[in-house]
Amino acid sequence: MLTILDKTFVPFIDRDTLQSRIAELAEQINRDYANRRPLIVGVLNGAVLFTADLLKNLTIDCEITFIRVASYDKTHSTGQIKQILGLSEVITGRDLIVIEDIVDTGLTMQEVLRQLNEKEPASIAIATLLFKPAALQTPLDLTYVGFEIDNQFVVGYGLDYDGLGRNTQAIFVLEQP
Numbered sequence: 624m625l626t627i628l629d630k631t632f633v634p635f636i637d638r639d640t641l642q643s644r645i646a647e648l649a650e651q652i653n654r655d656y657a658n659r660r661p662l663i664v665g666v667l668n669g670a671v672l673f674t675a676d677l678l679k680n681l682t683i684d685c686e687i688t689f690i691r692v693a694s695y696d697k698t699h700s701t702g703q704i705k706q707i708l709g710l711s712e713v714i715t716g717r718d719l720i721v722i723e724d725i726v727d728t729g730l731t732m733q734e735v736l737r738q739l740n741e742k743e744p745a746s747i748a749i750a751t752l753l754f755k756p757a758a759l760q761t762p763l764d765l766t767y768v769g770f771e772i773d774n775q776f777v778v779g780y781g782l783d784y785d786g787l788g789r790n791t792q793a794i795f796v797l798e799q800p
């Protein structure tokens with residue numbers, strides 16, 4: 624059990640299950656990207672642990688960078704938009720693999736893809752550790768998915784509740800009342 628602030632979370636995916644699935648995903652990437660030298664693009668903050676563990680299992684030549692997706696309110700009615708921060712590499716013509724901890728509504732990833740595509744990379748693949756199919760609000764082509772999960776709130780292994788709980792080796796789920 625894990626208590627963060629006012630919430631109680633129970634074990635969901637243990638450390639060994641995570642690590643063996645990550646090794647499988649890395650094997651797929653090793654096969655798919657042999658001789659292609661992809662640029663791995665981790666999306667901070669959530670994907671930091673998954674990106675690191677995936678990278679440890681990659682044997683191909685690859686480079687790595689990180690981006691942040693900052694949310695801010697526009698002054699008019701279109702609501703929240705997101706901007707990519709931190710990408711200094713030239714990505715035109717590169718094979719990109721975008722790494723996320725979770726695809727929930729998919730709106731973050733949709734916007735990341737839109738902004739990366741403007742710079743005309745050769746290809747973009749997505750690797751996400753977790754995917755909530757029932758929450759998806761926009762079509763997305765997810766090439767590498769660790770675990771499909773129900774529409775529940777999860778924390779740990781990079782995922783936070785109010786900024787806390789990222790620093791665990793397992794994933795926990797909000798206890799049902």
Ligand SMILES: O=P(O)(O)OC[C@H]1O[C@H](OP(=O)(O)OP(=O)(O)O)[C@H](O)[C@@H]1O
Nearest residue numbers: 667668669724725726727728729730731
């Ligand atoms: O599919 P969506 O509904 O858009 O949600 C997924 C995104 O939400 C979380 O990030 P968040 O913006 O909370 O920031 P963080 O990575 O710093 O935790 C998560 O890490 C994904 O990036």
Ligand SMILES: Nc1nc2[nH]cnc2c(=O)[nH]1
Nearest residue numbers: 727775776777778782783
């Ligand atoms: N911690 C956490 N962040 C999210 N962002 C989008 N979905 C989730 C979730 O289930 N848990």
Ligand SMILES: [Mg+2]
Nearest residue numbers: 666667668669
């Ligand atoms: Mg995130």
